[in-house]
Amino acid sequence: MSKKLTSRAEDYSKWYNELVVKADLAENSAVRGCMVIKPYGYAIWEKMQAELDKMFKETGHQNAYFPLFVPKSLFEAEEKNAEGFAKECAVVTHYRLQNDPDNPGKLRVDPEAKLEEELVVRPTSEAIIWSTFKGWIQSYRDLPLLINQWANVVRWEMRTRLFLRTAEFLWQEGHTAHATKGEALKEAELMNNVYATFAENFMAIPVVKGVKTESERFAGADETYCIEALMQDGKALQAGTSHFLGQNFAKAFDVKFTSKEGTKDYVWATSWGVSTRLMGALIMTHSDDEGLVLPPSLAPNQVVIVPIYKTDEQFEEVSKIANLIKSDLNAKGVSVKYDNRDTHRPGAKFAQHELQGVPLRIAIGPKDLENGTVEIARRDTKTKEVIALDNLTSTVENLLEEIQNSLYKKALDYRDSHITEVENFDDFKNILKNKGGFISAHWDGTIETEDKIKEITKATIRCIPVDTKEEEGKCVFTGNPSKRRVLFAKAY
RNA sequence: CGGGGUGUAGCGUAGCCCGGUUAUCGCGCCACGUUUGGGACGUGGAGGCCGCAGGUUCGAAUCCUGCCACCCCGACCA
Structure with missing residues (x-):
């Protein structure tokens, strides 16, 4: 099995299948x-x-x-x-x-x-x-x-x-x-x-x-x-x-x-x-091309700590700090895995935890021992920063909350920018083909029209949204009168 | 169920057309050593009813027949 995941752009469906298997x-x-x-x-x-x-x-x-x-x-x-x-x-x-x-x-x-x-x-x-x-x-x-x-x-x-x-x-x-x-x-x-x-x-x-x-x-x-x-x-x-x-x-x-x-x-x-x-x-x-991205609320491990060391003494010192961090975070209800396996090198661990979507990674090495710091990395944004040990617990708590919110916001932005209102069938087909997402359009309420549209475009009416207001319009396919828009899309 | 394809080590594969040494290579696995701040390297090693059954042949992973399984594209669906 190759190390890299197929990218989403290359083959979305393959990306999904590989991700499910590789992320275990x-x-x-x-x-x-x-x-x-x-x-x-x-x-x-x-x-x-x-x-x-x-x-x-x-x-x-x-x-x-x-x-x-x-x-x-x-x-x-x-x-x-x-x-x-x-x-x-x-x-x-x-x-x-x-x-x-x-x-x-x-x-x-x-x-x-x-x-x-x-x-x-x-x-x-x-x-x-x-x-x-x-x-x-x-x-x-x-x-x-x-x-x-x-x-x-x-x-x-x-x-x-x-x-x-x-x-x-x-x-x-x-x-x-x-x-x-x-x-x-x-x-x-x-x-x-x-x-x-x-x-x-x-x-x-x-x-x-x-x-x-x-x-x-x-x-x-x-x-x-x-x-x-x-x-x-x-x-x-x-x-x-x-x-x-x-x-x-x-x-x-x-x-x-x-x-x-x-x-x-x-x-x-x-x-x-x-x-x-x-x-x-x-x-x-x-998820992204590096693997799974989990919202903190669903992550089996919200934080993973990876030790970096050359000697047994360093490992012991790092472990001492890692275990302190772990128990501090556990006390706040944060789930933490200390990845102290000596059978894998740090790089391999980084890659694995990324693939498995662990929201936050903390790395502790000799430099940190000297400076009283740790390196903390976000899975969602792939950003890293070195922070002081002192307020690590509250930083982690804040970051987890921020990740949860930011994942939702990102998904919401994507979703909202992929609801397209269309007024005629050419636009309908065009949007479906080139942009995808939901198409908000008027529909005359008949099964025949629904079937025809499905036959031609493979798009189905996903739902009649509960929060839309009444609005006079013409069916995107037949031109017959319609009272509200419905959401079309290709679906899984 | 229609159309196409593939079965070789845990995984991915070469070899098959044109039969002939000990079945190829990579990943993974095991041992030892060196390594360890982004997927380590070296040396050695283990691992194969070549999908199953039959046939042709001195000889079959390779040719023929049958069967089985799986994958892809349709029709069906959360």
Whole structure:
């Protein structure tokens, strides 16, 4: 494997794939389309999980766990949902292997061990969860029911890419039941806002909040809220979705409740999820040709200390200071790795920590011992300065905060400068081809127009942003009247 | 599922067209020594069912047949 990463300009997609592998985040496995998430990558995912989990609990949700398998009869109960996912389902048909009489030492599926009913490996859990909710909900007193689960799901995708689209992925899925439509709608919007806050404050990724058009909506939903992010190559990435499911699942699984007034009615539902795909968003938003760039809030190690020494005595002295710095910073809640491996030289360590996106690097060597200083380097700006040991702790704290903010600002500037308003289809095609990013344009609201535009340009309507104001205009494709602009883009 | 391609050491590869010494080179790995403020160097070493099965031949990584796997481009998708 070569030392240098392919540059983004040279081949963006190759850059991404190499970065994921070289930064030790994940690798392809022996199973087609399924990845192995390596410890460093998983550590980042755990940080996301921890923060999201906290936010879910703060908004009143509880975690639970439901089965991996969904009996086919349950899966098909909500027709639209079933139809939407049918062509990418893995299905378990047998429960036993046996020695193959024709091939000694090999196994075969025991033809006698066919399941009465096939089991679908969940591509999403609405079916199994709603069949369970039926037993949990009888009265308005049981509502709202606010459940989240952390799980793996399987979607048999044709073409896969590490983190962005894998046949199996990790995610959380929230599933809630409410007494009224208004309350369910509010929940779906609330969770979309939670995702947006998480993306922006924690991952430093600016997102557009919006709703999907009918054709992009989740199978089985009446409304899909989403957050859309923009990657450095000008393509959009759906980073999270929150669905208002109406009474579709309640009806499919016959989940009714008795109201205060004694009437019976179907409950109203939402579901919402984000996945390991966020790892892809994280990588493609901040990283550069030197490797990963992590916002401090997500970095497994926010600071790495690299010792520089010639003799054992120097190493000992440097280590003494390094350990003091480490414990001072730890006391302030800053995570620090002291990279005291004597098997690698400083240059190799610098390169590795850069590749892995550690926000701050502190180097301590003989010169620093003499002068009472350290060298501190920022990963995001690649700037270095020598500072006095005295106020190192507060300097580090300030820098980490500054990096977090500056990464967000940089991404926001890029995103904002890549939302282009266009008024006619020639400009639309031109911008898409030469600039990329989001195109803000009027649309006549029909699926036909949406499809045509997709067919011609490969751009889809990413969302109808929630914060746009009404504005009279003409559809960029048909010229028919339109009341608001929507965002188009090529998407992952 | 359509079109194209590739399988040689942990990774990346040469050799294949035109069959013939001990299968090439780089990275990585191991040992020892010298090194250590931006990816060190030297010396020595380990590591191969040349994707699998069959065929042709005195002889196959190389030719033929079948199979398998993977990659790229489409259609599908978070």
